Amino acid sequence: MISEKGILLIISGPSGAGKGTVVSELKKHGDYALSISATTRQPRINEQDGIHYFFKTKECFEKMIENKELLEYACFCGNYYGTPASYVYEQIEKNKTVILEIEVQGALQVKESYPEAILVFLTPPSMEELERRLVSRATETPDKIKLRLGRAKEEFDIIDKYDYIVINDSVKRAVDDINCIVKSEKMKAERNINLKELFYNLCNNV
């Protein structure tokens, strides 16, 4: 009876937060699907269309932008990357939790096109650990460290636009936390107004 529509779950966080590991654990569950990006870059060996990416020509991608078929997009190194809405919506209709691992600016773009999206910010276990990760690579110049700090600062700057903060002190616990967020989101009253209708029908039949 409880909500049978899936959820779009966006996961962001500073580099070193462990997003990749957490996401790959989550997708072992049947209820999760990974969002597939569209891109104009050339496929690499072993990359398959519709599995790793939706490979598109520049014209096709620009038509998708024009038709608002993307939840977000950006341009890196002369290539477009974006999230096709149709694939996400299809999975949501199938009651899947669609995971989109994306940086903060993209995440906010998605939230604008699809306000029901749930934004999760994954952080390293402690500020000490984050500091260690930010300055640890001895080979890096002070300039690079500064750049990385600036980027992390920019990310933390908008955590209040996120819905949830998950601390990745152990992968298992972070995965449990995210599962709990999804479960709890599905119990939100606004996702279950159908219960009210069912009840009214019942009252009319008693």
Add this chain to the structure above:
Amino acid sequence: MISEKGILLIISGPSGAGKGTVVSELKKHGDYALSISATTRQPRINEQDGIHYFFKTKECFEKMIENKELLEYACFCGNYYGTPASYVYEQIEKNKTVILEIEVQGALQVKESYPEAILVFLTPPSMEELERRLVSRATETPDKIKLRLGRAKEEFDIIDKYDYIVINDSVKRAVDDINCIVKSEKMKAERNINLKELFYNLCNNV
């Protein structure tokens, strides 16, 4: 690092939803505290002030209303009943989840005085089961059934003002669901903005 302030958790639901059983299971956990009502009615044998109720004189209760010291109150059979804010706030400061089992009108009053309160609506497992419970007592007159139906209808009518709907198909599952809601609420970004400050301090020290 994650939120160390407690939560006010309001549990409502139609008669027969199993609120009492679920609440008594929840309060076995150390993290939960039960809200204690204030009342002007006489204490019964074995009822202790500050444990079962805060027993007040009429004058004292009306002064509490005047001073806005109650999160909600109502009058039944010539006696006042209400929820003293101070006890709830004390427990929240101690990082407790304060449970308040209350009917829908009271719940909405509390949400108005304390918007951070989380409203959970507990329902019986299915509409069929609710129907069975609503009409089952053979001794009841059609008028009484009608009254009970009307009351349940009134309750369902405002479920969209609730935050979560929990289906009580098994007490264990309902308790797990509520624990999950509390855990997930504590991960809400708005409850953890202190993380941003910690991060800024770190950046300034690197």
